Amino acid sequence: MEAEGCRYQFRVARLGDAAVGKTSLLRSYVAGAPGAPQPKPEPTVGAECYRRTLQLRAGPRVKLQLWDTAGHKRFSCITRSFYRNVVGVLLVFDSFEHIQDWLQEVMATQGPDKVTFLLVGHNSDLQSTRCVSAQEAEELAASLGMAFVETSVKNNCSVDLAFHALTDAIQQALQQGDIKLEEGLGGVRLIHKTQIPRPPSRKQHPGPCQC
């Protein structure tokens, strides 16, 4: 079972403009083989959910519930409901134009949990057409209180690192008490160990007759 041994489930979304590479990044991570050829992604309609589990270096095993939402504005009334109760967001960009808008979107719909963000400069292989330098992105991330990672699916660059950095940051927020575990609410769920009832042994007394 994929979630076996997991202590928590974190609900995570990736947001960003249409065609910035969000679906490609997510599929590459979930496939577990970054750099492997993938079918050409179609524009996302509404939202899709993916899952992957990971073992944190100094912590528990975590199941990630990863929401892939459409970047196009015309789906925003649908997609908003999918990132209402998230605990982590990968904010994927290739230009800074709409970063503040995406932040506002999350803040306006935020659930009970503190949301941990990671700024992701995607398509880092496209050096000649990039609009933002790594230093500018670092500075923006620092001013917004988040970490920054550059990724590329084409070059298999830092795909796992981005998801693991975000998961680590969420785990830290949980440990420090910035995120509270509330049953049924929010983006963090404690996965209870279920006790599988043992079948009665043949030697056991059959008990009183029920007829």
Ligand SMILES: Nc1nc2c(ncn2[C@@H]2O[C@H](COP(=O)(O)OP(=O)(O)OP(=O)(O)O)[C@@H](O)[C@H]2O)c(=O)[nH]1
């Ligand atoms: N050069 C380069 N192209 C990429 C990379 N990742 C994705 N692409 C391409 O970018 C285009 C858009 O990718 P998608 O993953 O569909 O983008 P999206 O952000 O999910 O788009 P929406 O679903 O419309 O929001 C596709 O043609 C991808 O092949 C990358 O790392 N480098």
